[in-house]
Amino acid sequence: MRSPRLPALSRRALCALAWGLAALPGAWAQAAYPSRPIVMIVPQAAGGTNDIVGRVVSQKLAEKLGGSAVVENRPGAGGNIGTQAVAKAPKDGYTLLMTISSSQAINPALYKAPGFDPVADFQPVALIGAVPNVLLAHPAFPAKTVPELLAMAKAQPGQLQYASAGNGTLNHLLGEMLNQMAGIELQHVPYKGVAPALNDVLGGQLPLLFGSLPSTLSHIKSGKLRALAVSSAQRSPVLPDVPALGEFVPGYNGTLWIGLFAPAGVPKDVQDRLQEGMRQAMADKEMRDKLEAQGVELAGTADKPVMGTEFAAILKQDIAKWARIVKTSGATIN
Incomplete structure (x- = not known):
């Protein structure tokens, strides 16, 4: 039995719709992210400074992106376990890392095999601030x-x-x-x-x-x-x-910074969405007030946060600084 033929007008309408969607792949992909909850991994235990910051930021970032986010604590090995999990996660922007400088900048020098490369395995999104x-x-x-x-x-x-x-x-x-x-x-x-x-x-x-x-x-x-x-x-x-x-000691600076990373290899349009979401979050007075009440010294200003390449440069400087200190101290962890 033959299937009934669609009216000519309906076929033309369907073709036009298909061509329209095909012509806008970037806009379609951007509108789809985030289409499911973002998981923000904190590689320290619940209740610590990084966990508190992660929960405040994840809520505001999700609000700005028009999606939802959950914080997942994965402590262990000085932060290496959670950091490794994000380094190995799918490169789709749905698994992010909220971490501290001691895990990202010190552990690579301290541990013989931390299980991740702090630069090659991650894309810096935004520096949140510092906690002295x-x-x-x-x-x-x-x-x-x-x-x-x-x-x-x-x-x-x-x-x-x-x-x-x-x-x-x-x-x-x-x-x-x-x-x-x-x-x-x-x-x-x-x-x-x-x-x-x-x-x-x-x-x-x-x-x-x-x-x-x-x-x-x-x-x-x-x-x-x-x-x-x-x-x-x-x-x-x-x-x-x-x-x-x-x-009293010129040049002494040992603040603990907190920052947001994505796995390296996340598509450019998703990176851009994340950075824009964080740019809006860092300008949000409610979030800034909550973080400052916790003793966080926010990075940059509300209209000029520390993002992407600028954050990457800070990370590289800290890796070099702490590597010298770890070497001199003789500290090492297998």
Whole structure:
């Protein structure tokens, strides 16, 4: 039995529709992304600074893109596990990495086989901002200022101790960088995680610790810890009365940055959509206020965020800087 023939007008209409769609492949692809939820992988545990930032940014990015996003925590191996997952993910823009400089810029020098190339395997999307660490002292520690600490350390080489979350962690390497740049010899005492290190400094067992500003701000405000200096080149707006280490040790800058990456090889139109979405998100006052309330010093300005190639240049500079510090410290992880 023959199929009924379509009226001539209907056939012409269908042809016109088909030609119209074929003529606009770029617009069709752009309108389709994102057609399903974006997964933003955070390679650290829930509740940390990077996780908090990732959840704020993912919500706003999804809003600007007209889609949805979920945050997935994949901690382990200092951030390597989650970072590897994104490096090996499909290059379609649906798996992104919200990470910190200690994982992306330090781990390649610290681990013999991190399982990823921080430059070749990723496309930088946007630098969100920086979170300084704070050089903290127990209130009973005699040195009340950085100059007093440096004088004590030079008079007692190897006698003053500082705690860290473990060999090769950022708060270990911040102390090592201070040793190198100030010509002192603080003795490093590694712990298995930041919580026991912080608890022992709070309890007075050890006098010094570098701790992230968001996680130690309550202890500073309560007087349980004394903030000697922030680890950045300039003072933090959150602690305007606390000096920067760079004021006493020229060139010292040990902030922890947070940034968004896509796997290398994501199509250009998807890259452009992501960057435009992040450009709009970084200009959004609601998101900026939330991040600044967490102690994040936002990168760039609302109308000129740090994106793409500019962010890539910062990453390469940090990789080189931390490689020198890791080599001098002798820290390595198999």
